[in-house]
Amino acid sequence: MQNRIRAVRWQEMVTPLAAVILALAIGAGFILFVGENPLTAYKILFVESFGNLRNLATTLQRATPLMFTGLAVAFGYRAGLFNIGAEGQLYIGAFAAAWVGFTLTGAPRFIHLPLAIIAGMLGGALWGSIPGYLKAKLGVHEVINTIMLNFIALYLTDWLATGPFHGGSWVPETARIKPAAALTRLYPPTRLTTGVFLALLAAFVVYLVLWKTRQGYELRAVGLNPDAAEYGGINVARNTVLAMAISGALAGLAGTEQILGLHNRFIVRFSSDLGFMGIAVALLGKNHPFGVILAAVLFGALQTGSAAMDRLTSVPRELITIIQALIIFFVAAEYLIRRILRMKEGA
Amino acid sequence: MQRRLGFILVMVLLLGLVVSPVYAAPKIGLIFAEGGLGDQSFNDAAYRGLMQAKEELGVEVTYVEPADIAEMEEHQRAYADLGLDLVIVIGFIHQSALVEVSSDYPNVHFAIVDDVVDNPNVTSLVFEEHEGSFLVGMLAGLMTETNTIGFVGGMEVPLIRKFEIGFIEGAKYANPDVEVLVNYAGAFDDPGRGRELAVSQNERGADIVYHAAGGTGSGVIDAAVANGFYAIGVDSDQDYMAPGTVLTSMVKRVDTAVFEVIKAVVDGTLEGGVWSFGIEDGGVGTSEFKYTKELIPQSVLDAIEDAKQKIISGEIVVSNPLQ
Numbered sequence: 001m002q003n004r005i006r007a008v009r010w011q012e013m014v015t016p017l018a019a020v021i022l023a024l025a026i027g028a029g030f031i032l033f034v035g036e037n038p039l040t041a042y043k044i045l046f047v048e049s050f051g052n053l054r055n056l057a058t059t060l061q062r063a064t065p066l067m068f069t070g071l072a073v074a075f076g077y078r079a080g081l082f083n084i085g086a087e088g089q090l091y092i093g094a095f096a097a098a099w100v101g102f103t104l105t106g107a108p109r110f111i112h113l114p115l116a117i118i119a120g121m122l123g124g125a126l127w128g129s130i131p132g133y134l135k136a137k138l139g140v141h142e143v144i145n146t147i148m149l150n151f152i153a154l155y156l157t158d159w160l161a162t163g164p165f166h167g168g169s170w171v172p173e174t175a176r177i178k179p180a181a182a183l184t185r186l187y188p189p190t191r192l193t194t195g196v197f198l199a200l201l202a203a204f205v206v207y208l209v210l211w212k213t214r215q216g217y218e219l220r221a222v223g224l225n226p227d228a229a230e231y232g233g234i235n236v237a238r239n240t241v242l243a244m245a246i247s248g249a250l251a252g253l254a255g256t257e258q259i260l261g262l263h264n265r266f267i268v269r270f271s272s273d274l275g276f277m278g279i280a281v282a283l284l285g286k287n288h289p290f291g292v293i294l295a296a297v298l299f300g301a302l303q304t305g306s307a308a309m310d311r312l313t314s315v316p317r318e319l320i321t322i323i324q325a326l327i328i329f330f331v332a333a334e335y336l337i338r339r340i341l342r343m344k345e346g347a
Numbered sequence: 348m349q350r351r352l353g354f355i356l357v358m359v360l361l362l363g364l365v366v367s368p369v370y371a372a373p374k375i376g377l378i379f380a381e382g383g384l385g386d387q388s389f390n391d392a393a394y395r396g397l398m399q400a401k402e403e404l405g406v407e408v409t410y411v412e413p414a415d416i417a418e419m420e421e422h423q424r425a426y427a428d429l430g431l432d433l434v435i436v437i438g439f440i441h442q443s444a445l446v447e448v449s450s451d452y453p454n455v456h457f458a459i460v461d462d463v464v465d466n467p468n469v470t471s472l473v474f475e476e477h478e479g480s481f482l483v484g485m486l487a488g489l490m491t492e493t494n495t496i497g498f499v500g501g502m503e504v505p506l507i508r509k510f511e512i513g514f515i516e517g518a519k520y521a522n523p524d525v526e527v528l529v530n531y532a533g534a535f536d537d538p539g540r541g542r543e544l545a546v547s548q549n550e551r552g553a554d555i556v557y558h559a560a561g562g563t564g565s566g567v568i569d570a571a572v573a574n575g576f577y578a579i580g581v582d583s584d585q586d587y588m589a590p591g592t593v594l595t596s597m598v599k600r601v602d603t604a605v606f607e608v609i610k611a612v613v614d615g616t617l618e619g620g621v622w623s624f625g626i627e628d629g630g631v632g633t634s635e636f637k638y639t640k641e642l643i644p645q646s647v648l649d650a651i652e653d654a655k656q657k658i659i660s661g662e663i664v665v666s667n668p669l670q
Contacts (some may be wrong), residue, residue, distance in 0.1 A: 058421065158533060162502070162503065162533065169442075169443070169504075170439045170442065170462065170504045170505055170506055171439065171440060171442075171443070171504065172502050172503075172504065172533075189424055189451065191420070191421075258417075262417055263416075263417070267416055269534075270415070270416060270417065272414060272415035272417070303414075307411075307414070307418060307421065307422070308425070310411050310412065311409065311411045311422065311425055311426070317412075317414070
């Protein structure tokens, strides 16, 4: 029995790994096509993302927000919800964290920083629970609502940061947060902060909640079959709202980490689709918190390496975007991979 | 014999190491603003300056297009570590990161376009956009038939206010009765929004619309073509984008600024401080009216030329919101 479980777990990892290898192989073709040596390009990609402590730190810094948004999407998925609204929840959480960061004055760090983090979580939770509530009470599909709320969050924070809370600089951004609200940099001059520990902790907590608590059992039951869960005495409506709120809180933490760790102020549209990348990360991580961490590190490394590749070679960084897309494509086309690997379904 | 040969070889190599930096071409790194290459405006102008320097001065160049604002600092530090002779950053979006990075690398020289960083190792390249905008404002004020003209800005930041204020002052100077409609798109990369605002200004009576909105401005020019009114371009010479519809462009010679700062590296005269490019040195001004010469009466062109001389002599002082 134990062996059987091990075998299943191992198989869970085969598809993502195969997807990455296939994507890199096809990417090599593209590199040849633009007239560079794929081995050289991949060497740069690897060295610049993992080659020394500084590059590794940059990779982790880029991976941190993806860990949070990946967890957000994965958590929703486990409860049967497709949260495409991580981007919007991220913006609301980020603004809430920034607001606490620059408004509160004179508070010591051990009060100010946690308050800002909690504000960011609550902001994201609030924004996530709206589509959760609409789904639970009115049956409106969460995909529609989360997408719509993305736009509202984007324009709302645009207005807040250029209107009432504009910091007075040339850039559309708020005032800077107080140093007491900022996350600590671990390895200057890289911008890796203690936020990465927060992300790892969040992954562990998500694991505990989903698999080691009664509440998590209820959430997963709703995710697997809401009708059966309802029949079994589980309050589906309550669990739907809760799942979206927690998913939103995780996305809100992604924004919080970006503000308190990286930007130290709210900049209009600072997120380069981190929320949407979270969907890819969750998919590649098989919606498991530990898988999400690994997938986020991989995507962080690809981004770090591609920025360096853009500086050092003539390989366009869009190539890395293609590789990312291919990875997602192959994970989604799991059946195809299994065929290629000549594996029997469920063997 | 062999040992001697080896010794000579080592000496030659050592000599090469010592001497070669003297003959090596200066290495220049350039980091673009958001939007990157292909914006037909601001970044493309910087690229032209860089390529001109590569061809005419023989410098080695490398450049990078940041994917988002979070990357600016990363690229600045990476280039600083490469030991380049000059790192040029394009756009005020780089300013806050450069304040920190230039302090961390006192031995690397930086240049920033469109903003000021007050460090001895930074050359700040700024433009008198309000004066150039004054001239195109005069053109609009004199050419309008409805006595209503429009301005579409990218983001409402002091730099873009500089364009707006110069434009309004120029229009009123030439035509005190003119009304100027002002709207901001909230972004430099949203042509759809630019088109919407220009159409709405046209519906409210504006027959000439000036944009200072980067990529958003291409929507303004599209709207002018579709609805049959005039547009005025910005930064690069955009007259060619819709010949006959784009009356002129407020040309801002980012290419000249980039070329000049690289030339200072080659000449060994580079120092920190603020370099301002204005009307007098051709840093800002109107385009050559390549497609609109027949549309614009000579009297209008003469009036603009007259005002240009008065700005240079100080007889006309255009308000600068940054001072």
